[in-house]
Amino acid sequence: MRAVRVSEEGEPEHMTIGEVPTPSPGPNEVRVKVHATALNRADTFQRRGHYPPPEGASSILGLEMAGVVEEAGEGVIDWQEGDRVFSLLAGGGYAEQVVVHKDLLMAIPPGLSMRDAAAIPEVFLTAYQALHWLGGVRRDHNVLIHAGASGVGTAAIQLAREAGAHPYITASAPKHDVCRDLGAEATIDYESENFADRIAEITDGDGVSIVVDFIGAPYFHQNVEVLAPDGRIIQLATLGGSTVTEVSLRALMAKRAQLLTSTLRDRSLDYKVQLTQEFASDVLPTFIDGQLRPVIDSTYDWTDVADAHRRMENNDNAGKIVLEVVS
Structure with missing residues (x-):
């Protein structure tokens, strides 16, 4: 063949x-x-x-x-x-x-x-595993999906929407329309906006229950910042780097945060x-x-x-x- x-x-x-x-x-x-x-x-x-x-x-x-x-x-x-x-x-x-x-x-x-x-198969099974098996997504959960216009990102937007959750995404501005058409309730331009500040505005300070992240080290501290109490970070890749400096365990404990990593x-x-x-x-x-x-x-x-x-x-x-x- x-x-x-x-x-x-x-x-x-x-x-x-x-x-x-x-x-x-x-x-x-x-x-x-x-x-x-x-x-x-x-x-x-x-x-x-x-x-x-x-x-x-x-x-x-x-x-x-x-x-x-x-x-x-x-x-x-x-x-x-x-x-x-x-x-x-x-x-x-x-x-x-x-x-x-x-x-x-x-x-x-x-x-x-x-x-x-x-x-x-790859993107929907990955997103399903992240949101349902690891994230425990529920109705009215706020969910932040990084790389929202990626294959897994577009799948995760739809699965979060179907679960009755509120999907928010980061992506470059030209890709926002695609994400909104799929059900993203808020779109954040990672090139020009601070996503932690925008999430605070969007959720009135409540934060998000789930973060689905592919970027890794550059986003880690802000991911912790945007979490609601008992929130979960689902780390699926480290496209931006894998080494995080000056991690505060106290910051994680203050949120009762969970960091969950997975490959498929x-x-x-x-x-x-x-x-x-x-x-x-x-x-x-x-x-x-x-x-x-x-x-x-x-x-x-x-x-x-x-x-x-x-x-x-x-x-x-x-x-x-x-x-x-x-x-």
């Missing part, structure tokens, strides 16, 4: 389409013909040599896909050849074929295209299965009637993968960047 190969770690132009062995499904696995995949920050980090795949995972880039079942392995009875499916992956999405554990597959809802389906790619199979199946049961039906929707910034033919990666690394996208795999 063909797949995106990284000839050497570094710049986007080091990615090419080349021949690799076609994977075969083992017991409880399914081989899927990939129609579309989507970009995630982890892909750009892995390409540069900073984020190796978990042990046993495919070294091919790509953490999600949508496609059609081609072959079911031993013990698989729930999926048949021709079924339209999509899934979270630990790797392997930038390819014509991928093997997935049967319990990680979800049926693509009626009316949803392959392009749309490929833009859902290296979680156990059982964890991912539970998360996927809960999401499929509780959330996936809302995509059918349009209550939730993937936000797609742009679509590229997978042969133009280098251009797609440049767009993400330049922070030009608002929402997901999708690759259509033509075979």
Whole structure:
């Protein structure tokens, strides 16, 4: 089969389409013909040599896909050849074929295209885990979502809104309209505004119950400042740096704050299965009637993968960047 190969770690132009062995499904696995995949920050980090795949995972880039079942392995009875499916992956999405554990597959809802389906798994499962499993989001919670126009950010806005919470976001000003259209009740320009001051104004000093953050060190002290009592910071990445200086434990204790960190790619199979199946049961039906929707910034033919990666690394996208795999 063909797949995106990284000839050497570094710049986007080091990615090419080349021949690799076609994977075969083992017991409880399914081989899927990939129609579309989507970009995630982890892909750009892995390409540069900073984020190796978990042990046993495919070294091919790509953490999600949508496609059609081609072959079911031993013990698989729930999926048949021709079924339209999509899934979270630990790797392997930038390819014509991928093997997935049967319990990680979800049926693509009626009316949803392959392009749309490929833009859902990584960001919506990450946002669902952050808000529901870690954040304990409730009706009327104030929720601050940093990088609100990112893939996970756009998913988190919608999930917070559907939970009856009040989503507020930070993003550059040109991306605010996208966030407001999804349900953000307040938008903050991180380039020109102090988000801690704005949150104090927006909430009349009450603060937020949940902060979902991808930036890390530069935002840490302000994240603590904006928390309401018993608030939670959900740290999902450290794009701005990972070392925080002069941390005051007293400031955290004064808020009875919780700092919760998480990754998803290296979680156990059982964890991912539970998360996927809960999401499929509780959330996936809302995509059918349009209550939730993937936000797609742009679509590229997978042969133009280098251009797609440049767009993400330049922070030009608002929402997901999708690759259509033509075979």
